[in-house]
Amino acid sequence: MTTGPETSDPVGDWRIYRGDGRPHERVRRLPPPPPWRRFSPDETVPGRGRRAEQAISYRPDASVVDKVNAAILLRRPLLVTGKPGSGKSTLAYNVAYELGLGSVLYWSITSTTTLQSGLYHYDAIGRLHETSLRGVRGRADTPDPPDIGRYIRLGPLGTALLPGDRPRVLLIDELDKSNIDLPNDLLNVFEEGRFAIPELQRLPEEQARIHVMTEDGGPRVSIEHGEVHCANFPIVIITSNGEREFPPAFLRRCVRLVIEPPGRERLAEIIEAHLGAGARAASERLIEEFLARRADGALATDQLLNAVYLATSGSRPPEAELNEILDTVLRPIETPGAG
Known part of the structure; x- marks a missing residue:
């Protein structure tokens, strides 16, 4: 028997995709993307698309x-x-x-x-x-x-x-x-x-x-x-x-x-430019974690931005799940001696 899309929506559940095979309408609650992943131009500001941001x-x-x-x-x-x-x-x-x-x-x-x-x-x-x-x-x-x-x-x-x-x-x-x-x-x-x-x-x-x-x-x-x-x-x-x-x-x-990898202060400035002063103030621990991991392997600045966005956005996962997700986002692109 085929049922229609599920309409119930547990409060505080950050996931859009659940993986249980049951259709639902949670995609309608998809929050705005990070500024660097906005592909549709903002018609109110000429030239404001992903590249402009x-x-x-x-x-x-x-x-x-x-x-x-x-x-x-x-x-x-x-x-x-x-x-x-x-x-x-x-x-x-x-x-x-x-x-x-x-x-x-x-x-x-x-x-x-x-x-x-x-x-x-x-x-x-x-x-x-x-x-x-x-x-x-x-x-x-x-x-x-x-x-x-x-x-x-x-x-x-x-x-x-x-x-x-x-x-x-x-x-x-x-x-x-x-x-x-x-x-x-x-x-x-x-x-x-x-x-x-x-x-x-x-x-x-x-x-x-x-x-x-x-x-x-x-x-x-x-x-x-x-x-x-x-x-x-x-x-x-x-x-x-x-x-x-x-x-x-x-x-x-x-x-x-x-171009040398940015240091602590430059990373903080980049975070503020993309996500605002509030995100910069809340990201000190993530910057330290990023710098520590970068010492052991190649990490790109946009990986840090992804981590800060997940940790500070309104749809952030609970703390217990967040750490595991951030560990995936901050995984080195390559390690010394690889290849």
């Missing part, structure tokens, strides 16, 4: 601020190395938010990433297919060629190099995962601040100006004679987990920054 709450130390300024003034990429969860990627969003430079152009690197994928993509098959369709539907002998600009989309690096009165922020994430050639392939683009699109350079002179799509989905932009020249070098932040060495020629062209 992270950017606003990011608290770099003085050495990080100085290295960022050096890279901006020198128009050089900033190579940021640090443990996972140390805030390397969030730094880019923090810079873009503070300087009012719009959305961050994000380029995630894998072992198969090539320089061209960062510059532009040309959908030659799609254009050929449309040409064939036009030939079938119209005059097969002289079909009008489709607009090639509809089949070229600039990648994150290509979009960042578009000329403008203000620089864009480009995040090249986890470059150490790339193939061995990509860092060297980037050198000429970084030095020259420009690149060519051969498919457009081959067009006749009457098609010297073509409007193409961009990575961030904005209005199509004009490219003349198949070349993109930046007017202001973008603020390029490259992250690395330190899993490989980069070529000396590449390192020479970057400002290098190593």
Whole structure:
């Protein structure tokens, strides 16, 4: 016999999921997520989504601020190395938010990433297919060629190099995962601040100006004679987990920054920025526990934030259950000598 959802709700029970196989409506009581896990933008505050919350709450130390300024003034990429969860990627969003430079152009690197994928993509098959369709539907002998600009989309690096009165922020994430050639392939683009699109350079002179799509989905932009020249070098932040060495020629062209794990006071400031002064005051014991565990293995700052949120939110588990859950949340990512 099938029964409807259970409606009774024991007072003080923090669990949403019970695991007893009995349908219920407790998901309607799901509390608001932590600020760093809000995926829907707040329509009352433009740009306030998950990334904006992270950017606003990011608290770099003085050495990080100085290295960022050096890279901006020198128009050089900033190579940021640090443990996972140390805030390397969030730094880019923090810079873009503070300087009012719009959305961050994000380029995630894998072992198969090539320089061209960062510059532009040309959908030659799609254009050929449309040409064939036009030939079938119209005059097969002289079909009008489709607009090639509809089949070229600039990648994150290509979009960042578009000329403008203000620089864009480009995040090249986890470059150490790339193939061995990509860092060297980037050198000429970084030095020259420009690149060519051969498919457009081959067009006749009457098609010297073509409007193409961009990575961030904005209005199509004009490219003349198949070349993109930046007017202001973008603020390029490259992250690395330190899993490989980069070529000396590449390192020479970057400002290098190593983000060290935050200390006690910095952790307290981060907690307050995300969860408020009350959470900071109530988290002294958790900070001590976090620092002790971090000495024995790698822990990310967001693990501490998760622990503080569970311990201080209105839907917190009872004390007897909380300790076991916190032990799971604060489990080291890796231990010394592992791997």
